[in-house]
Amino acid sequence: MTPLEYLSAHHDRSLQELIEFVRIPSVSTDPHHRGDMARAAEWVAAHLRQAGPIDVRSMPTPGHPVIYGEWLGAPDAPTLLVYGHYDVQPPDPLDKWLSDPFEPELRHGRLYGRGVSDNKGPMLIPLTVAQAFFATRGALPLNVKFLFEGEEEIGSPNLEPFLAANLRLLQADCVLSADGAMWRSDEPSVTIASRGVVGVDFSITGANRNLHSGRYGGSVANALHAMAELVASLHSADGRVAIEGFYDDVAALSEEERRAIAELPFDEARFLAEVGVPSLFGEPGFSTLERQWIRPTLELNGMWGGYLGQGSQTVTPNEAHAKLSCRLVPDQHPDTIRALVMRHLETHVPAGVSLSVRSDRHAALPYRISSEHPGLKTAQRVLEQVYGKTAVCVRMGATLPASELFKRLLGIDTVFFSFSTADEDFHSPNEFFRVHRLHEGLEAWTRYWESYGPTVRTVSAHRRSRAPVP
């Protein structure tokens, strides 16, 4: 029996395991879910151990633990560092879900639940592929190190010190990432760039308490008016970010690069229907794909103040709050952008209120990989085998903080090889994962591991000599 035959025979079990995994509400951002995070980490460690003779450790961090595993039984073969994450986004707003986010439901070939697509479904794939190799051949075709973190959805704050402290342990030829959704479900693609991110929370305070809007209204600053004015000042009327210096470090794309994006199949009508808006929107002078991939953004993620309940409460609110995040492109740096945002907020506070700013979350540099990288070439070849068509080169608007850290600290590139798809509503209500993609992913990862070794043996020897050593 080959590994692929084994996987076919155990088709249903993979799905059942995913359902079990998704039932653990591993929301990393919310302290109430600390216990669930520990349960999810334990679940991953146990499943790695069940897959075969993998040396598994739960490695603590100041936040949630990293589950690490390694099998190094192929001395002449290269080493892949497999990356994924077991934490998920909060399920809010709960009332928009058609089924319980943590009780996965199968509808029309799609599994619905928080984290099914980002990243629990995709990260189960390498575990299952390892099991198939061990069960049929007793060994993997190359060396594999598994690194599953629990803080991706909060910007991987402890990954950098973790990598720095474990440089030798994590040495590898290439990162193969189970995270980083594919562009389309019907258009195989490899990702050559992703955006960075930086987040800032801020609050406006007026009076010392909510005031009666009749008694005081008109004579004391309303925190919501001030918040609206401040937020409105962040963009100009045409949709550009209005913060001074915001675009200064953006690297211009070559004509050829822009042409490559323009030549990708992109159906505007389909896009509009998918997101449910009547017309395109965004920074003037750029196409939708350019706005998503190569231009930086500033987006409010949440804003609130005053009475949010049913009916009415006639108050002049004294507090308003907002959370924003910027997506960054080469060569923007999170620290520079954070400083620009903070300066803008401080210099635009309306009269009668005070501002407080907090920025201790979410920072990651943008990332790029050469389109000639052997790991990427392997991915393209495998995708062509699985899908019977050429894999296009695309970019990603989202952020994978890990990839830039792997590059900077371990000296290796990351190949995104996830089988979730960008439209699967991760971070939104009714997140789903296409079940056929689970099986395609299992086949692709099996083929990748089988074919990566022979391809890169020479390259990897070269690469290894350049990797930093503590």
Place this chain on the structure above:
Amino acid sequence: MTPLEYLSAHHDRSLQELIEFVRIPSVSTDPHHRGDMARAAEWVAAHLRQAGPIDVRSMPTPGHPVIYGEWLGAPDAPTLLVYGHYDVQPPDPLDKWLSDPFEPELRHGRLYGRGVSDNKGPMLIPLTVAQAFFATRGALPLNVKFLFEGEEEIGSPNLEPFLAANLRLLQADCVLSADGAMWRSDEPSVTIASRGVVGVDFSITGANRNLHSGRYGGSVANALHAMAELVASLHSADGRVAIEGFYDDVAALSEEERRAIAELPFDEARFLAEVGVPSLFGEPGFSTLERQWIRPTLELNGMWGGYLGQGSQTVTPNEAHAKLSCRLVPDQHPDTIRALVMRHLETHVPAGVSLSVRSDRHAALPYRISSEHPGLKTAQRVLEQVYGKTAVCVRMGATLPASELFKRLLGIDTVFFSFSTADEDFHSPNEFFRVHRLHEGLEAWTRYWESYGPTVRTVSAHRRSRAPVP
């Protein structure tokens, strides 16, 4: 024993009854409190019955019931219609309360709890005064009709049809209102005007769901940006309401009227310290008292959208919501202002989103009473007896929808004779009621009932002949 001696002797019981009354969380705006509203109505009816031979009825409305009671045993004396309300504002934000809003706590001579000041403390005063008269004299010195509604905090939506359906039943010479807080606790005053109100709720919708801010950010309109832009457009930079036509119907005050306001004792430093802001704020060209009393306002009462939880969720929110209310002055009309607000919102919706507006709550005309009205003169005389100083004429920024309805439907004026004070944080956390004001109120209402009859006998005969009859 005189009624005043009786009240002195039963000093503590009045406070205990108030505590019992406040324990019922009669939040009229929130459907979850429907049962509590019924309990509060029952409580009021039972206490009216206990006060003496009052004919008490619970009269249903499409919302919460009106508790009505009458004693008409003084055929030669005038008739007062006593008004108050048993419903309260929501206690939100709960985390700002130092004690449970529905478990009243006595601290430094103040009773803290939701509704203690607005309006449960003040409305218990006429009940207790009636009891004192019946217990000591077996009769009241004039005819009294009691009308306690349960919808004041939601704009008295059913009061108008209730009055229209009960014109003959409610006929009286004057309304004496237990609602309508006094300006200062140490400065006796009578109120000659109050502002009207109109409320509008609106929502912004962009995409068909919250979107991943990395995948989609920059290429689809963010509902929070649009909301901020729309809300910011409602005021000009100098603090004026920027809605076209908003000030068109505002009746200008005479020089004399403005001088009367300017001559009132008002300590700016004390005001700033009380609300906890560093500097005055508001429409240019007007003093703080003018901004609160004679100028219309537009205030956001609540605004929210996106992720409001702990930590972060990197979404491009597709929905944003807001609640606003305007305070109106003579001769503005709620329908006109509502239409102007809606037209402004509709014509200022930013690109890429759609707007929905709802306005089915909170509308009341502004109100005025002549400073020569005999009921007002009685109030001034009684206040001088109780406090030993002259009662000044003031205005009220807040709204008592009832007063304008009584005028329009029953043809009678309303004298505000509440013993709560404007600084007692009703509609805010830590609402309180000064216990000494409860006792001053009991004395003042007793004196009012005793002295109103002789004063107005002639006037009332004249007035009665003009009252509308169904």
